[in-house]
Amino acid sequence: MSSRGLSQGNPAKKLFASKWATTIVWFITLLWFIPSLSLLVTSFRSKDDVFNTGWWTAFGNPNFTLDSYRSVFFGDNGGGVSDGVLPYFVNSIVITLPATIFPVVIATMAAYALAWIRFKGSDTVFYIIFALQIVPLQMALVPLLKLFTGGASIGSFQFFPALGIAGDFAGIWLPHTMFSMPLAIYLLHNFVSSLPREIMEAAVVDGANHFRIFRSIVLPLSIPGIASFAIFQFLWVWNDLLVALTFSSGLDTVAPINAKIASLVGQYGSSWETLTAGAFVTISVPLIVFFSLQKYFVRGLLAGSVK
Amino acid sequence: MSDFIATNVPKFTSLFTAMAAFFIILAVIFVVAGFVNGKIARPIALVVFLAPALLLLLAGLVIPTGRTIFFSFMNPNSDGFVGLENYAWIATDPGVRTVLFNTALWTIVTPLFTTALGLYLAVMLDRMRGESIPKSLIFMPMAISFVGASIIFKFMYEYRDPGDSQIGLLSAIVQAIGFGPSNWLLVKPLNTLLLMVVFIWTQTGFAMVILSAAIKGVPTDVLEASALDGATGWKLFRGVTFPMVRTTFVVVLATMVVASLKLFDIVRTMTGGNFGTSVLANEMYSQIFVQFDAGKGSALAVMLFLSVTPIFIYNIRSLKRERSSK
Numbered sequence: 001m002s003s004r005g006l007s008q009g010n011p012a013k014k015l016f017a018s019k020w021a022t023t024i025v026w027f028i029t030l031l032w033f034i035p036s037l038s039l040l041v042t043s044f045r046s047k048d049d050v051f052n053t054g055w056w057t058a059f060g061n062p063n064f065t066l067d068s069y070r071s072v073f074f075g076d077n078g079g080g081v082s083d084g085v086l087p088y089f090v091n092s093i094v095i096t097l098p099a100t101i102f103p104v105v106i107a108t109m110a111a112y113a114l115a116w117i118r119f120k121g122s123d124t125v126f127y128i129i130f131a132l133q134i135v136p137l138q139m140a141l142v143p144l145l146k147l148f149t150g151g152a153s154i155g156s157f158q159f160f161p162a163l164g165i166a167g168d169f170a171g172i173w174l175p176h177t178m179f180s181m182p183l184a185i186y187l188l189h190n191f192v193s194s195l196p197r198e199i200m201e202a203a204v205v206d207g208a209n210h211f212r213i214f215r216s217i218v219l220p221l222s223i224p225g226i227a228s229f230a231i232f233q234f235l236w237v238w239n240d241l242l243v244a245l246t247f248s249s250g251l252d253t254v255a256p257i258n259a260k261i262a263s264l265v266g267q268y269g270s271s272w273e274t275l276t277a278g279a280f281v282t283i284s285v286p287l288i289v290f291f292s293l294q295k296y297f298v299r300g301l302l303a304g305s306v307k
Numbered sequence: 308m309s310d311f312i313a314t315n316v317p318k319f320t321s322l323f324t325a326m327a328a329f330f331i332i333l334a335v336i337f338v339v340a341g342f343v344n345g346k347i348a349r350p351i352a353l354v355v356f357l358a359p360a361l362l363l364l365l366a367g368l369v370i371p372t373g374r375t376i377f378f379s380f381m382n383p384n385s386d387g388f389v390g391l392e393n394y395a396w397i398a399t400d401p402g403v404r405t406v407l408f409n410t411a412l413w414t415i416v417t418p419l420f421t422t423a424l425g426l427y428l429a430v431m432l433d434r435m436r437g438e439s440i441p442k443s444l445i446f447m448p449m450a451i452s453f454v455g456a457s458i459i460f461k462f463m464y465e466y467r468d469p470g471d472s473q474i475g476l477l478s479a480i481v482q483a484i485g486f487g488p489s490n491w492l493l494v495k496p497l498n499t500l501l502l503m504v505v506f507i508w509t510q511t512g513f514a515m516v517i518l519s520a521a522i523k524g525v526p527t528d529v530l531e532a533s534a535l536d537g538a539t540g541w542k543l544f545r546g547v548t549f550p551m552v553r554t555t556f557v558v559v560l561a562t563m564v565v566a567s568l569k570l571f572d573i574v575r576t577m578t579g580g581n582f583g584t585s586v587l588a589n590e591m592y593s594q595i596f597v598q599f600d601a602g603k604g605s606a607l608a609v610m611l612f613l614s615v616t617p618i619f620i621y622n623i624r625s626l627k628r629e630r631s632s633k
Contacts, residue, residue, distance in 0.1 A: 022436065022437075024431055032444060032508070032512075034476070039462070053472060054472070056479075091318065094319065094322045098322065098325050105333070106359045106360050113352075113353055113357040117353050119353060125361075129360075129364065134616055136569050136612055138591055140367060140371035140372065141371075143374035147366070170325070175367065181363050181368070182364070209341055212341065214356070239451075241576070242571050242592070262457075265461065265577075276459075279459065290447065294443070297450075
C-alpha cells in the first residue's frame, strides 16, 4: 500500500461525486467535532457558569475567562490541583523525549544490522523480533517491576541486583524503550532494508566501515522512516496510562500529566472547569504534533498496522 | 514560583544528563569499535549494532513473559505454587465472569462498529469534493489520549436530577425530548456501551484513513468498466470496491479486536471498573496493584496473551497471502 498523506485527496477526478455523500460526511464530521468543542468551550467558562448551565448556552451568552487555565497552571485552593498541573506537564516532557529518542536510535541500529550486516540466522532473528509484537505489555509488567525493585533471583540465589530505578524517570524510560522494540525494529527494518544497494556498496568500496556507513548514509536517508516511527512513539508515550501508573509507583515527582489528570477524575469528578482545562493542556501537545506533522503521523500509522 | 523552579530544574537536569550520557557512550563505542580492523571487525560491528536491542527484548519481554506464566501458577506473593488455582478462579468466579463477558462484548461490538463506520466514511469521502477538512476532523480524536477522551465523554454523560438544568449534553438531549435522564454510568449494561462510544470516537478516524487509502488504490479503470456495465452505488461497492479492499478491512478489524482486548485506560478513567464495567486488562491491574495478588493478575495476563495470539497470527497470514498474490 502506498502511504498517502492525509490531506492529499484524489485531485484527478471524483468518479461518483455526489451531494448526498457530501452532506452525510459533513453531518458525521459535525457530530464528531461536538465532544472536542464541549471540552474547549467548557475550559474557558467560569466555575459558576459551568456548574449551573450547559456549555452550549455559552454561544447565546458568551462570557469567557481564563480562570481555569490560571488555576490549572499555577494552582489554587478550590480547583482540586493545589500545585497546578505544570509539574506533571514537565514530567511528561522529561519522560517522553528520552522514551522516544532511545528506542529510535537503538532500533535503527538493530534494523541496520539485520538488513545490511547479514549473518547466518539474521532472518530468523528478525522474525522472532517481529513475532514479539504479539506479547501484550501486560505480560511484562509484574516481572519488570519486581526486577526494578528487588532484582531477579532463583530460589535464594540473586543473579541480578535490584536496579533501584523504580519511582525514578529511568524506571519509566526503560520499560517504554523495551516495549517499543518489536514494532520499532520491524518498521525501521522495512525502511532501512529498502535503501539502495548501490550506495551501500559504493561506500564499502570507498573504505567506509559499518559505523561510518550508519552515520553518514543510513541515518540521513532514513529520516522519513525514523520521523514516522518517532511521532508514533512520542504520541504513544505521551498518551500512555498503564506504563505510567505501573512504573511511577504513584509518585507525584515522576507521574506524567495524563496519569495525573486520570486520577483527578476520580477525586474531583465534579469540578469540570478545572478538569476540562487540564485535559485540554494534556491533549494540546498531541494535537499540535498531529496538525503540524500529519503526513508523517498517518504514514507511521499506516506502516504500523497495514504493512 | 521559586518552589516550582527548585523542584523542576532537577528534572531537566536528569533529562539532559541521560540524553548526553546516552549519546556520549554511543559515540565512544562507535569511535573505538571503528578502529578495529580485519577479521573481527564484522562480528564486533554486529554486536555493537544488535546487542542493545536484543538485551532490551530479552530483559523486557522474553524473560518477563516466561516469569508471568510462572507466576500465574503461584500464590499472591509468588513464593509458593498453587497449581491451577488461579485459572480455576477465572473459570468459576462470578465477578470474573462479568469481566470476561464485558471483554467479549468489547471485542465484538467495538471493532465491527468502528471498522464498518470507517469503511462507510471512506467510501463517502471518495464520492465527495473537498474531503480534506472532514477527514482531518474525524481523524483528530486519534491523537487524543483515551484519558482525555474519557474526560470529554464523562462530561457529556454528566447527570443531574430530572428537571434540573442539565450540564451534560446527553442528559440535556434526553430531557429535552421528554424523558428523565439516568445516571448513565451506573446503569448496566448501558454503561459498557457508553464506554465503547469513547473508543469508537477515537478509533473510527483511524479505520477511515486506512480504508480510504485502500479505496484510492482501487484502479480507476476497473471502476469505470463496471460502471459502463451498469453497476452503480451499492452494487459497485459490493461487486468491485469491497472485494478489492477486503484484506485491509480484515486487518483493520483485527487491529481493533486486539486494541479492544487490551483496553484499559477508558474503563480505568471513567468507572475504575466499577458498576459492572470491568474488562480483562483492568481486572488484571486491580488484582496486581489493588488486591496485591500477583498470581491471579498474572493468570489474567496469560488469558489476555492467549486471546490476542490467534488474531495476530491470522492477521500476519492474511497479509502474507495478499503480498504473495500480488
